[in-house]
Amino acid sequence: MLPVLNVGPLAVQVPGLILLVGIWIGLNRIEAFARRQGMEVERISTLIFYALLAGILGARLGYIAQNVAAFRQQPFDAFSLSPQMLDLPSGLAAMVLTGLIYGQRKGLDLWRTLDALTPGLAVVMMAVALMNLASGDGFGLPAHLFWSIYLFGEWRHPTQIYDFALALLIWRVIDSKADDLTLPGGTRFLTFVALSAIARILVDAFRVENVVSGLGGVRITQVIALLILLASVQMIRMRRSTQV
Template identity: 45%
Template sequence: MFPILRIGPLALQLPGLILLLGVWLGTHLIEREAPRHNLSAGIFGNMVFFSLLGGIVGARLGYALRFLRIYLEDPSGIFSLNPNTLAPFEGIAAALIVALVYGQRRNLPLLATLDALTPGLAFFAIFLGLSHLSSGDAFGAPTMVPWSIDLWGASRHPSQIYEIVTAALIFLVVQLLKWRSPFPCFTFTFWILLTAISRLFLEAFRGDSVIIFDGLRSAQVVSLVIAIATMLGLHLLAKRQNRADV
């Protein structure tokens, strides 16, 4: 793993730099995709920017609330640049709230907006995997397979590489589907479905999963619920389109 990039006297957090690069390239893809849905690239760029700020603030506050005693002892720690001190679920929730509020104020059509965001989000997922590979987070379970990697004192599944490859394949599928979308929001919903299914698969190789209910992995339970919900959503969207075509 390679968490620190040293340039002379500077020691930079490489996982954070990778995430920033992913955000920048993902935003570029979103701005290119927006006109195809008759949406303003500039407005989309602003929405991503404000959502990112909201997500970072939400993720940091969420993490601080989880470890409130530590941050009460040292409040300056809340300004740390370490990306490992971000709570992902709280960050995503905050970013979505900001995006919804901004989109509503700008009168952006919801379904078209979600489809326009999808290529950038799918591309960013690749960089999320690269960030995990750099930091050593999301590490794999111990194994003796020939392609195992040595990490944290054991031979483990290269789960971060599995994550990167899966995200890249999903991104390619999204790029193909966006030109063949049968109805609005199909691309976004199908991307969510593929991501949930991939998480069901990838969690089986993780060594840091949260275990609940005597052996069940919490991420797999959540992914299964999301997969079922998105399949139902696709069915309802298809029925809506069929009624509109009649």
């Protein structure tokens, strides 16, 4: 766990730095994929810029809305660079809404655009896993295994490393057919969603958080991931059937 790296007088937030590097690499992967698919790289890049900007603003505003009393006392904290002061659902909602509006106005094909974004999303998933490892978030259940990590006073499942390994595998699967132009639009994106849902079901079995009472220890995220998996598999079938 390395939440802060002191470089001379500077205290660098390692999780935030990892996320920024992941986004930068992800953007490069998206542009490379879009170029190979013969898509308009400039429009894809502009869409990403607006979506990211809206996502960051939405995540911060969502966090402020949930902690109004604290920000009344310290209003300038709203401009903090801390990644912990972001509300993920609000950010995702703002990002998706902005992306849809821009894509519709510019006439971008929805499924092809989602496919182009998929390699970058896969890279960002790896970055999020490393970010959690640096911050200590998403930690696992106590376990005495030879690969366990010592965190918060106990030996635990290294769930962040599990996440990274599965995210790397998903990226390899997605990137392996980057030049294949015969796949129906949306197949790459939906495959990424399905594989990510499987990863969530597997890894969350070893997490401490989000236990659903009365369901034998099944996590809330596992239930949601299962529904997403079933929906994405059905949509893949529908996309393939429409091309036949």
